[in-house]
Amino acid sequence: MTEGQFFKAASPQEACDLLAQYDGKARLLAGGTDLMVAMNLRQQSPEVLIYIGDSDLNYIKEEGGDLVIGAGTTLSEVLNSDIIKKSAPLLVKAVSQMASVAIRNVGTIGGNLANASPAADSATALLALNATLKLVSKGGERLVPVDQFFTGPGESVLGPGEIIQEILIPAQVNGTKWGYHKIGKRKAQSLSIVSVAICCSLEGGTCKDARIALGAVAPTPILASVAAELLEGKALSEGLIDETAKAAANATSPVDDVRGSAWYRRRASEALVRKLLAQMSV
Amino acid sequence: MYPLELTVNGRSYQVAVNVKTTLLEVLRDQLSITSPKVGCNTGDCGTCSVLLDGKLVRSCITNALSAQGKEVITVEGIAKAGELHPLQEAFHENYGSQCGFCTPGMILASKALLDENPNPSREEAKEALSGNLCRCTGYVKILDSVMAAAEKMGGPQGS
Numbered sequence: 001m002t003e004g005q006f007f008k009a010a011s012p013q014e015a016c017d018l019l020a021q022y023d024g025k026a027r028l029l030a031g032g033t034d035l036m037v038a039m040n041l042r043q044q045s046p047e048v049l050i051y052i053g054d055s056d057l058n059y060i061k062e063e064g065g066d067l068v069i070g071a072g073t074t075l076s077e078v079l080n081s082d083i084i085k086k087s088a089p090l091l092v093k094a095v096s097q098m099a100s101v102a103i104r105n106v107g108t109i110g111g112n113l114a115n116a117s118p119a120a121d122s123a124t125a126l127l128a129l130n131a132t133l134k135l136v137s138k139g140g141e142r143l144v145p146v147d148q149f150f151t152g153p154g155e156s157v158l159g160p161g162e163i164i165q166e167i168l169i170p171a172q173v174n175g176t177k178w179g180y181h182k183i184g185k186r187k188a189q190s191l192s193i194v195s196v197a198i199c200c201s202l203e204g205g206t207c208k209d210a211r212i213a214l215g216a217v218a219p220t221p222i223l224a225s226v227a228a229e230l231l232e233g234k235a236l237s238e239g240l241i242d243e244t245a246k247a248a249a250n251a252t253s254p255v256d257d258v259r260g261s262a263w264y265r266r267r268a269s270e271a272l273v274r275k276l277l278a279q280m281s282v
Numbered sequence: 283m284y285p286l287e288l289t290v291n292g293r294s295y296q297v298a299v300n301v302k303t304t305l306l307e308v309l310r311d312q313l314s315i316t317s318p319k320v321g322c323n324t325g326d327c328g329t330c331s332v333l334l335d336g337k338l339v340r341s342c343i344t345n346a347l348s349a350q351g352k353e354v355i356t357v358e359g360i361a362k363a364g365e366l367h368p369l370q371e372a373f374h375e376n377y378g379s380q381c382g383f384c385t386p387g388m389i390l391a392s393k394a395l396l397d398e399n400p401n402p403s404r405e406e407a408k409e410a411l412s413g414n415l416c417r418c419t420g421y422v423k424i425l426d427s428v429m430a431a432a433e434k435m436g437g438p439q440g441s
Contacts, residue, residue, distance in 0.1 A: 006301045006347050008347075029348065032344060032345050033325055036342075036345055037325055037343055039302055040324060040342065048301075049347075051347065099413065100328070100412055100414075101338055101394065101395075101410055101412075101413055102331055102339050102391070103325060103340065103413065105337045105338055106337075106339055106344070188409075188413055
């Protein structure tokens, strides 16, 4: 058995170079809250680890009205950021219900996305916020909207030599309202059974650009686009909310697992969308 | 094997580790610092918690090499010579420890809280300790201990 190799990348570019060099054999290590668990359980045994905890991927800034979050930003840093509290409070709310202090202190937002769990809570929030990911590789960079990033449980469009450099969240228009609700087995340290995030402009009482995101109810975090379109240009009446909640539940394709049944997940999706829209309507 | 240098409880150490070695393995197996316990080994239970550069982390899922050059505090390092830390005193006086397996993690999670927020509400203390499991279910006494320690330590303005 090989002993394995460990590299510390000083920059995203160096990490990309190393990934290219060890084509397919290397794994990125940031906070390790997913990878080290998998290694302890002997589910994964990478030959090469590239540590990116010190790679200049840790920043939060505003650029031309957009919010830019470096992929190596820890969940605790997201939670404590005044900039994010002001411009994307939905993300702060979602992150505040993830894991626990010790995990949030090292777990990164980019890692949560790259791990591509259907229950990744930051993904649900970022889908609703219409975020885009900047992916970099040795060959260059590309922008991928979060709703095109995930391809299946644990799978994404991220190429073997590619890393997530940053997350771009467009400025929310005036009058944007949002809602978030997560159901887990317990409050702390538990994965979502269902999570729902909604963003919608309600300027002048009519809905515009509604986005309804659901987590842990499909092979990937999803946008319920058909449901969201029902809201376009209309006022949030009780009847419309009901119709939208049903359409959102129809967008799900949940599975039975240890955390909850498919039946429950579908029902809870509908109930949460109804509840959040009702809260947003007042 | 790779050389690893780190400071634990104010003392410098040099050890050799491989790419899979965890910080918990270094502490327990190489340095014989055994207050951090092996519980779930998946980051869920909190009994392996240590402070890494002042922040609460799970040593069982901390890659040892990612702690290169950093400073680790375990519960052995929070007492001054011959004098318990107020948190240790409070856990002792308020029966905050039953079997004791979770206690080092509980005390460090509490210390991380009080370092940032010297006057927490009981609700804030609950939230801060929510990632640490006590299978004796002694949570009420544990929270009593944290609140007593906060009072003992006097908060920011000694109020």
